[in-house]
Amino acid sequence: MAARSDGADGPRNGWAPSGLTPFLLGPTAPLWLGFAVGAVLIVAEAALVGLLGRALPHQMFGVVFFLGVLVISAGWPMWMGVVMTFASTVVYLRMHLGGMVIPHTLQDLIPIVVYMPVALLANVLVGQARLRAVEAREAAEKVSELAERQAALRRVATLVARGAPPDEVLTAVADEVANALHMGNAALFRYVDDEYGEIVAVHDEAGHPRMPVGVRLRLTGDNVAGMVLRTGRAARLDSHEDATGAAAAAIRDLGLRSGVGAPIIVEGRLWGAAIAGSSRPGAPPPDMESRLADFAELVATAIANTESRRELMASRARIVTAGDEAMRRIERDLHDGAQQRLVALALTSRSLQASLQPDDALAHEIAELGDGLVAASEELRQITHGIHPAVLTNGGLRPALRALGRRAPLPVEVSVDVANRPRESVEVGAYYVVAEALTNVTKHADASQVEVSVDVDGGALRIVVADDGVGGADTGGGSGLVGLKDRVEALGGRLQIVSPMGRGTTLTAYIPLAAD
Known part of the structure; x- marks a missing residue:
């Protein structure tokens, strides 16, 4: 089992090795095929030179042997081109010197002096051209990969910016991680406590068992989510073969061989982890942690936005509820207090009016007072109805x-x-x-x-x-x-x-x- 709790350095034997070492020291095609092709070319070149020599005696056809040097230099590492140069030189000398290999005269040295430097130079030039082609291809692949990852990040960022529901954002992140990082499987964990995590979103690799969403896993033992939980940092497992624990067993049952995880930090606390896994043999690329961290940051932003919005909505609802309660109290106090007092005063005024003679001037004034009290009571009733109608309650x-x-x-x-x-x-x-x-x-x-x-x-x-x-x-x-x-x-x-x-x-x- 190979594990690393901080993937900054990563493995050196990733799926997509870069650099010049494979080109200079290792073959792009099998070595045995290179030797076979070289032998066939030398035999064919010797036969061709022999035919040309009988047709045009006293001519040197060493340039024919350049063909094999160029083919080997273009298809195999540079050292094989050097071997092909020396081999073709030996064959050429034997044919040119009548079966001898070691020249005896200065004139016999001329083919070696001319042919070998030119052949070696051709080998180097073809090798350099091939090297530039490899570098250009690797650069194009990196640019394409970067553009693909940035496009995926933009799509997720757009969801976050428009306030999409958390479930939609989390599912989109799992899909984008698996597709942009070419890992096959991706999952987002939310940590429930110091021992358990819940799968909140997942992207499953085609043809493999599905990872259930909503399931809680015990994260003890060897697993990427548990390593992130315990360290708070990015982590990786280059192989689950010998990993211990229930979570590791579940991961093996899914057919996953390796995984990389990045923490999701929400407002300074460890909320969960973004996990990318693969069923392919070998370790993930060494920069997988940093690439995965970009998506983890977007998840953290989406979760923080959702929690802030939920808190804001709850606060606004509490304010509205408090306002409604205050208006209800005002309505009740007005109805039970001032309005009842006005009604009582209106009734008292009617009693006083009834005790006086109809033609009494005071009776007329008391009648006007009573009418005013009734009108004031009605206006107050309308006001209290607007504040909080009792009929609604x-x-x-x-x-x-x-x-x-x-x-x-x-x-x-x-x-x-x-x-x-x-x-x-x-x-x-x-x-x-x-x-x-x-x-x-x-x-x-x-x-x-x-x-x-x-x-x-x-x-x-x-x-x-x-x-x-x-x-x-x-x-x-x-x-x-x-x-x-x-x-x-x-x-x-x-x-x-x-x-x-x-x-x-x-x-x-x-x-x-x-x-x-």
């Missing part, structure tokens, strides 16, 4: 919205199709959506009628207020829709407004029935 949305419709200065058709009463904050939110919408219609729409409908759409309460007015409404311009939008969003909902000029306005609000 006692009867629910249907009677409360119908009461709103009756008080509106234009015809309002109300339809409420909700089997069970929703939670209180949803009821209050829906009531104020309709109340504010009717107020806006009255002030700005120049409409002749309004339709209000409330029903359940999936897991949300849908409130629709449509008028036949002039249109052109938006959430700006001080229309009151901004506050309405804030209230709906504070409850985890959303507000949509369709208001083409001259074609009326349709306001639709969705408020989740279940608390987030």
Whole structure:
């Protein structure tokens, strides 16, 4: 088993070795094939030179032997080209000197002096050309790989930026990691405690058993997720063959041979790990940790954004709930206190009026006082109804919205199709959506009628207020829709407004029935 808890240095025998050593010292094709090709070329070249020599005696055809040198130099490492140069030189000398190899005269040295340097130089030049081609190919592959990885990162970053749900982001990250890093399998772990982790997203390699999402694994023993949990750093296992523990056994059952992991750090705490695994033999590339860390950072950003948004929504909901509670207390205090006091004073004034003579001037003044007290009591009742209508608390949305419709200065058709009463904050939110919408219609729409409908759409309460007015409404311009939008969003909902000029306005609000 080969393990490393910090993959900065990585293995040297990765799947895609780079550098010049394989080119200079190791073959790109089997050595035996190189020797066979060289032998065949030398025999063919000797035969060709022999034929040319009989046809054109007294001519030197050493250039023919360059063909074998060039072929071997182009297809095998440089040292084989040197061997081919010496071998072809020996054969050429034997043919040129009539069976001898060692020259005896200065004239016999001329072919060696000319042929060998030129052949060696050709070997070097072809080798350099091949070297440049290898470097260019490796550079192109690296650029292509980098572009592919950057495109994958951009796709994930786009999901994060538009506030996609965490499940969607996590699944996308697992898919992009497996595809961009060519690892076959990828998984995201969330650490439950100091011993267990939960699989929250996975990409399975085709043809292999599927890794179940939502399963909790005990991370003791030898496994990448456990190593990241214990060290808080990137980790790798170059082989799971001898790894111990239940998690390692499960990984082997999936057909995975190696893996690399990077920590997911959310606001300074270790949230989980991004794991990439492969069923291929050999160790992952040495830079896999750094490449995987880029995706882990995006996951951390998405999780942090989601948690911040959840905390913000909860805070806004608490503020709205506190405001509703405060208005309810004010309504109750006014109804039970000042309003009752006014009613009592009005009754007292009527009693005083009845005790006096009808033509008494004081009786007339007391009658006016009583009328004023009754009017003040009615105005206070209207105010308390606007603050928090008791009919909503006692009867629910249907009677409360119908009461709103009756008080509106234009015809309002109300339809409420909700089997069970929703939670209180949803009821209050829906009531104020309709109340504010009717107020806006009255002030700005120049409409002749309004339709209000409330029903359940999936897991949300849908409130629709449509008028036949002039249109052109938006959430700006001080229309009151901004506050309405804030209230709906504070409850985890959303507000949509369709208001083409001259074609009326349709306001639709969705408020989740279940608390987030």
